[in-house]
Amino acid sequence: MNALPVVVVGAGPVGLAAAAELTRRELPFLLLERGEHAGAAVAQWHHVRVFSRWAELIAPAARPLLDAQGWTEPDLEGYPTGAEWVENYLRPLGEAFGDAVRFGTEVTGVARRGRDRVVDAGRDTEPLTVHVRTADGREERISARAVIDTSGTWTAPNPLGGDGLPAIGETGAAQHISYQIPNLTDLDIAARHAGHHVVVAGSGHSALTALIVLADLAAEHPDTRITWLLRRGVIGSTFGGGQADELPARGALGLRAQAAVEAGHISVVTGFRTETVERNDNGQLTLIPAEGDPITDIDEVIVLTGFRPDLSWLSEIRLDLDATLQAPTQLAPLIDPNAHSCGTVYPHGVKELSHPEPGVFLAGMKSYGRAPTFLAMTGYEQVRSIVAALAGDHEAAERVELTLPDTGVCGGSGLFDAPAEESADGCCAAPAAVQELPLSVPTAIRELPLTTSPVR
Incomplete structure (x- = not known):
């Protein structure tokens, strides 16, 4: 062969x-x-x-x-x-x-x-x-x-539903729900968000990036409302390692998102697991959780809850995959966010x-x-x-030919409720210089014609 x-x-x-x-x-x-x-x-x-x-x-x-x-x-x-x-x-x-x-x-x-x-x-x-x-x-x-x-996994984004399957009504509301970071340099896309109620679901780097560009949009258009939904019960280490991250730009991303939240541009709702998506006569959405109060009057939902592998075309191949992560069994313990410390x-x-x-x-x-x-x-x-x-x-x-940068995040908080536990030595990485990097932010938002309902 x-x-x-x-x-x-x-x-x-x-x-x-x-x-x-x-x-x-x-x-x-x-x-x-x-x-x-x-x-x-x-x-x-x-x-x-x-x-x-x-x-x-x-x-x-x-x-x-x-x-x-x-x-x-x-x-x-x-x-x-x-x-x-x-x-x-x-x-x-x-x-x-x-x-x-x-x-x-x-x-x-x-x-x-x-x-x-x-x-x-x-x-x-x-x-x-x-x-x-x-x-x-x-x-x-x-x-x-x-x-x-x-x-890769790009074609298989995780759904909004808190149990890993699409929420009831999620598919039917597809025109109001997207699964990638919005390109606000596109004036049509920016108009769909400016002056409206936008919900971001997710806790990873993509979600943080979306929050930053939306916060900049809200600074230009104060009528813009941003709600950030987290399935985990506390914010915890969501913002990452900050200055302890050995990838400076990754650390800066978390710090900028944290600053946007602390500045009051973003409302944070923790412990929210979407079960149902309803749509009213005005085209706005309501997200109903398994427990707690619903989020109402939503114009756009940005779902950034990660990705999953498409294994369907490998169905006739004998794979040894971890039952939790769907990663190779010998690799899974090294990357499991429920137990893995420091992000390394x-x-x-x-x-x-x-x-x-x-x-x-x-x-x-x-x-x-x-x-x-x-x-x-x-x-x-x-x-x-x-x-x-x-x-x-x-x-x-x-032979190992690579040393990967530390995230500076301690403990194994996973992606859900349990708070991270710091190691005995505090955090796991030495401070690195944080860099200010330009994100994709529109330059002509002030000229956007705003309406009382989402622009399509």
């Missing part, structure tokens, strides 16, 4: 890094991407600035390929937006692979050739079969030596990412299952280790 290609699913940052590692090792591969260009998913949040520097967003194996194209390296100390990451790195890297990358190609299933998941015989000797559908509707089968699934992820590679199915690996954000706070450089190290193992370089596969 060594003559068959390694199939990499998803031409995002980690999938491209996997392809670069395979190129460096001179292993045949195919990179399959559903979108029309590399970084298609990142392009959908083009207006958002990341909290990693350029130096942490460029995969080491990618540099020789980019340099061969006459690539101009960006300022390594800068913080790109999603659009800048795509245009200045992801798309040029995708183009470097030539015919080895196929765009407009969706993977619909992976299986062992001629065997469903029940059959034991031949799982070590038969190749994998990757089922794909092209943009024009044609179906194909690709025989593969191994599959590295870096398809221990280095890991092919050993933690292997499954009972030979030659199948989940890498990148998808490998984290439902756990939050994935860094690109984590994925780059994952695929370096995986590809080294496929090349037979087991010493390199087992």
